[in-house]
Amino acid sequence: MLYFINNGSTGSPQEEQTDHSVSPSPSTTSPTPTTPPPATSPSQNPSPTNPNPALPAAPNPKPIPPPPPPASAPQTRAVSIANFAFGPASITIKKGDTVVWTNQDSAPHTVTGDGGLNSPTLNQGGKYSFTFGSMGTFTYKCAFHPSMTGSVVVTN
Numbered sequence: 001m002l003y004f005i006n007n008g009s010t011g012s013p014q015e016e017q018t019d020h021s022v023s024p025s026p027s028t029t030s031p032t033p034t035t036p037p038p039a040t041s042p043s044q045n046p047s048p049t050n051p052n053p054a055l056p057a058a059p060n061p062k063p064i065p066p067p068p069p070p071a072s073a074p075q076t077r078a079v080s081i082a083n084f085a086f087g088p089a090s091i092t093i094k095k096g097d098t099v100v101w102t103n104q105d106s107a108p109h110t111v112t113g114d115g116g117l118n119s120p121t122l123n124q125g126g127k128y129s130f131t132f133g134s135m136g137t138f139t140y141k142c143a144f145h146p147s148m149t150g151s152v153v154v155t156n
């Protein structure tokens, strides 16, 4: 009954449409023209449902590859010639390694021995390098000072 009097006031569902067609009389139709409000646009109400409710499981941590064995790389080993002696007098290396002799004496020396060890005369600061490509024990000495001896043991 109130909507007969309160036409145009808040609460009337026809309030927004009565600008040009003012019809104070209620229509002869149902006195309760309660039109449901327009459905809210789906865009205004994003669906709470997550299309991806669960992220895929994190990938497994990358396994750390084991480092390659360092022994596979050829190495260079140093042998000094000082105070009329080889140091170290005996050295053990791997096949494919290189030994470098360095004369630190003022006197000349050589590296002369097995397996092709045959250096020229090494003056002070002179170097001689030799790469051992086969296994074995190679003894050598100084051609000038036979008491100076040394050996190289080459393993696989």
Ligand SMILES: [Cu+2]
Pocket (backbone or CB within 6 Å): 084, 108, 109, 110, 142, 143, 144, 145, 148
């Ligand atoms: Cu010598």
